[in-house]
Amino acid sequence: MKHLLAVEHLERADIERIMERAESFAEVGRRDIKKVPTLRGRTIVNLFFEASTRTSSSFELAAKRLSADVVSIRSAGSSVDKGESLKDTVATLSAYDPAAIVIRSPHAGAAELVTHWTEASVINAGDGKHEHPSQALLDTYTLRRRLGSLEGKRIWIVGDVMHSRVARSNILAFRAMGAEVTVSGPPTLVPRGIEALGCTVSYTLDAVGEADVVYALRMQRERMGESFVPSIREYAVNYQIDARRLTPRQLLMHPGPVNRGVELAADVIDSPNSLIAEQVQSGLVVRMAILYELLAGGERAGGPRARPEELAEAPPIGEPA
Amino acid sequence: MSAVAISSLSWRRADGAGLVLRGARVLDPRAGIDAPHDVVIRDGEIAELVAPGSADPGELEPVDAEGLLALPAFFDPHAHLRAPGHEHKEDLETGTRAAAAGGYCGVLAMPNTDPPVDGAAAIHALRRRADREASVPVGFLAAITRGMSGEELTEMADLREAGAVGFTDDGWPVPSARVLRRAMQYQRLVGGVLALHEEDPELSRRGVMHEGEVSAALGLAGIPSVSESTMIARDAALAAYEDARVHVLHVSARESVEAVARAKQAGVRVTAEVTPHHLLLTDEEVRSLDARFKMNPPLRAEDDRAALLDGLRSGTIDCVATDHAPHATEEKEVPFEEAAMGVTGLETAFSALYTDLVVPGVLELELLVERMSAGAAAFEYDVPSLRPGNEANVTLVDPEAEWDAGAEGWESRSKNSCFAGRRLRGRVLMTVVAGQVAYRQRSFAMGVAA
Numbered sequence: 001m002k003h004l005l006a007v008e009h010l011e012r013a014d015i016e017r018i019m020e021r022a023e024s025f026a027e028v029g030r031r032d033i034k035k036v037p038t039l040r041g042r043t044i045v046n047l048f049f050e051a052s053t054r055t056s057s058s059f060e061l062a063a064k065r066l067s068a069d070v071v072s073i074r075s076a077g078s079s080v081d082k083g084e085s086l087k088d089t090v091a092t093l094s095a096y097d098p099a100a101i102v103i104r105s106p107h108a109g110a111a112e113l114v115t116h117w118t119e120a121s122v123i124n125a126g127d128g129k130h131e132h133p134s135q136a137l138l139d140t141y142t143l144r145r146r147l148g149s150l151e152g153k154r155i156w157i158v159g160d161v162m163h164s165r166v167a168r169s170n171i172l173a174f175r176a177m178g179a180e181v182t183v184s185g186p187p188t189l190v191p192r193g194i195e196a197l198g199c200t201v202s203y204t205l206d207a208v209g210e211a212d213v214v215y216a217l218r219m220q221r222e223r224m225g226e227s228f229v230p231s232i233r234e235y236a237v238n239y240q241i242d243a244r245r246l247t248p249r250q251l252l253m254h255p256g257p258v259n260r261g262v263e264l265a266a267d268v269i270d271s272p273n274s275l276i277a278e279q280v281q282s283g284l285v286v287r288m289a290i291l292y293e294l295l296a297g298g299e300r301a302g303g304p305r306a307r308p309e310e311l312a313e314a315p316p317i318g319e320p321a
Numbered sequence: 322m323s324a325v326a327i328s329s330l331s332w333r334r335a336d337g338a339g340l341v342l343r344g345a346r347v348l349d350p351r352a353g354i355d356a357p358h359d360v361v362i363r364d365g366e367i368a369e370l371v372a373p374g375s376a377d378p379g380e381l382e383p384v385d386a387e388g389l390l391a392l393p394a395f396f397d398p399h400a401h402l403r404a405p406g407h408e409h410k411e412d413l414e415t416g417t418r419a420a421a422a423g424g425y426c427g428v429l430a431m432p433n434t435d436p437p438v439d440g441a442a443a444i445h446a447l448r449r450r451a452d453r454e455a456s457v458p459v460g461f462l463a464a465i466t467r468g469m470s471g472e473e474l475t476e477m478a479d480l481r482e483a484g485a486v487g488f489t490d491d492g493w494p495v496p497s498a499r500v501l502r503r504a505m506q507y508q509r510l511v512g513g514v515l516a517l518h519e520e521d522p523e524l525s526r527r528g529v530m531h532e533g534e535v536s537a538a539l540g541l542a543g544i545p546s547v548s549e550s551t552m553i554a555r556d557a558a559l560a561a562y563e564d565a566r567v568h569v570l571h572v573s574a575r576e577s578v579e580a581v582a583r584a585k586q587a588g589v590r591v592t593a594e595v596t597p598h599h600l601l602l603t604d605e606e607v608r609s610l611d612a613r614f615k616m617n618p619p620l621r622a623e624d625d626r627a628a629l630l631d632g633l634r635s636g637t638i639d640c641v642a643t644d645h646a647p648h649a650t651e652e653k654e655v656p657f658e659e660a661a662m663g664v665t666g667l668e669t670a671f672s673a674l675y676t677d678l679v680v681p682g683v684l685e686l687e688l689l690v691e692r693m694s695a696g697a698a699a700f701e702y703d704v705p706s707l708r709p710g711n712e713a714n715v716t717l718v719d720p721e722a723e724w725d726a727g728a729e730g731w732e733s734r735s736k737n738s739c740f741a742g743r744r745l746r747g748r749v750l751m752t753v754v755a756g757q758v759a760y761r762q763r764s765f766a767m768g769v770a771a
Contacts, residue, residue: 008538085651085654085655086655086656087651087654087655105656107656107657107658107659108539108540108541108610108656108657108658109539109610109656109657110656112610113610113654113655113656127656128540128541128656128658129540129541130539130540130541130610131540162540163540164540165540168538168540191532191536191537191543192532192533192537192543192545193532193533193534193535193536193537193538194534194537194538195534196534196537196538197537197538
């Protein structure tokens, strides 16, 4: 695999390979020295055109744990704010000969576009409302650790599906792993035609009791001003996941950051059902596994930046740097 | 209402020596002509059609046209030639060269320039420029509202006096029914067709592609089909009430075809056009997130495409228009949501439709030929005809030639074609406007009789 752009392009075997690699990095993470030399001497550029705390810090730390040099660029104050085009920004950064560019953009397809302008591997850290593949992989990883397998599990994704790249990537990833996916939210926030991704739609939570996993999405307050929902209060009455709706056998997930009291009630966030903290932990090892897959994995297509001799010399994971 | 000659539009006219197109298959479905002939063109007119090989060229230039189709030249009622203000995308010279290369003997230019064409001086200036720069006749439409802001009417009488062939705010709808109604009332005084970009901005706002399964999967804001069809229904009702003459630009959705059909049945004086890209492509193309497939109205679903084709066949849709919308590379080499709306089309329209519809037997060649020039009638110009005595507006096409669109570059200044790189069948080799050769394909050996 050269790039990670969308879950849409992944086979189940690809997902499983990354999950297994993440398991081995989790083992490394329990040691005193958590760093491995796999990417020593290689550069990873984080290019974030949108505010992000957990994704950017998680990618940065993942790269550092693999001993890569990391450059992180945020749009505020950068040349991007001075009118430089994405193409020119990428061309400039490519002069540093990065092994990978991790990009977060408010626009669908931005990561894909970048692949035309650089020889680096490109990782989509969220493109508009399109996809967020590393989030889907870490969510899948988190669930696999808890459930063993997703085969036949029922997963409900609840909330603002329309504006959520997490929802799109997760529908595809959970489906690929054999789960049945239902999306639920007000009709104004469930896009027409979403069923084509292989999910079913329910406009109410009446049947949410059937779910093995409830995955709540972030509800942004500005949706109210755009007439998507009449009020946040009414939204919460109809779609908030609280202790009344969540039974002890059901697992709860959320991509963060949580709006307490909107999509989730405080009593469930910190309950034993909640996998929210585990999701953040998984983010680190899964992103290490993604970087490893693209930059040191055996199945990488030999592009001009592939250095087989170096890869062969790379010490196996697990040896301290 | 009597129609006027296409050559009366603005262009760089010259005296042609006259031509004999020898042995072409002359196909003019409207005139009931389909047979091999020598086409004798003299003094800007089709002088006579005679048996192949029987015409004596004399002073006239002989052109070996055996195996070629001689068609009534095409007319595009909808192109963006970008002058004034956006000459980095296109100008009258490059735009009309592209038109000639596509087999067009006339184009109508839209007024969404910078500044918009909303005053008589602008029309005068454009017509003077076209007299120097345009290799095919160009008609200029003027804006319906000042600054195309949708609020106040332009000085429509002055604009008509200056030579505006009609009125449109194309690129934008006229959101206010009150303002559009006033324009319709004023049309009684000044004439000229009102060409309407039908879109309810309340429904389409922020949309960048067709609303459907593909937009749901990509997370892109959708432009629902009903944003177009509801406005067509509104404006058809207004046109019926005011007895106005309206032309619906670039119909894209099934519901819109149905709305136009209902209006026609009710006797509304309405015509409609469809573009090659809407007839040939669907929103599936947008899965690539390639901005070459971004335009307004957007590529819609397969069901819509089928309805457009049916509409073109039945005559609900009168003509093919390109909506040729050139943009600079840097305006398209950006993420889809950021990219400019529009695709070029003049140089590929006939070949793309011929390749994907006529060759596989989906559409009859005769019907395509008829619809490629019918836009002239919609704007009250003479429809090109190959019957002797008519102005010699002729396109020579090699129906067997294959070519890779864009491989040899474009005549247009811009490259944002959604057919670029496609292997196309059928190629325009020569375009004759009022007897004058406006275009010859480079490899088409000319002048020497076999």
